[in-house]
Structures are given as structure tokens and as C-alpha cells.
Amino acid sequence: AExxxxxxxxxxxxxxxxxxxxxxxxxxxRAALIQPEVPMFYLPLPSDQADRLASEPNTDFF
Incomplete structure (x- = not known):
């Protein structure tokens, strides 16, 4: 899997x-939703989602 x-x-x-x-x-x-083991910060996001993540940091990866 690795x-x-x-x-x-x-x-x-x-x-x-x-x-x-x-x-x-x-x-x-969408690929990240299918392969959740790949951290989201490796993926480009639509600008509205990127802005939201920047203002509300997702602590799932820490």
C-alpha cells in the first residue's frame, strides 16, 4: 500500500x-477523497476551499 x-x-x-x-x-x-491516506496539503484545492482551510487550519494531519 505504501x-x-x-x-x-x-x-x-x-x-x-x-x-x-x-x-x-x-x-x-476527489482523488483525495478516494485515497484518504494521501494528505490533503499535497493537493491543489479550489480557491474558496483553500481560503477556508487557511482561515480554519485542519488539525487532522498533526
Missing amino acids: TSSSNFLIWILVQQATLNSASHAESCY
Whole structure:
């Protein structure tokens, strides 16, 4: 499972480097819901969600 998580993270980094659209951010967010072991802060979020997370830090990762 750890290997597949690493591969998934690499896939996300490649996607971030090649695509930077709102629909891509939404797809990454949906992928995080499917693979909850990947921390959310690795993923691009729609700006309204990013602003909300910045104002209300999520302590689940600490």
C-alpha cells in the first residue's frame, strides 16, 4: 500500500506540473477523497476551499 501511495503522489505531482485548471484541482480533491491516506496539503484545492482551510487550519494531519 505504501508503494501505491508513493506512486499516486508522484502521479499527482506530474499532474500539477502539467495541468493547472480548476477542473484538475477538483479531480485531485476527489482523488483525495478516494485515497484518504494521501494528505490533503499535497493537493491543489479550489480557491474558496483553500481560503477556508487557511482561515480554519485542519488539525487532522498533526
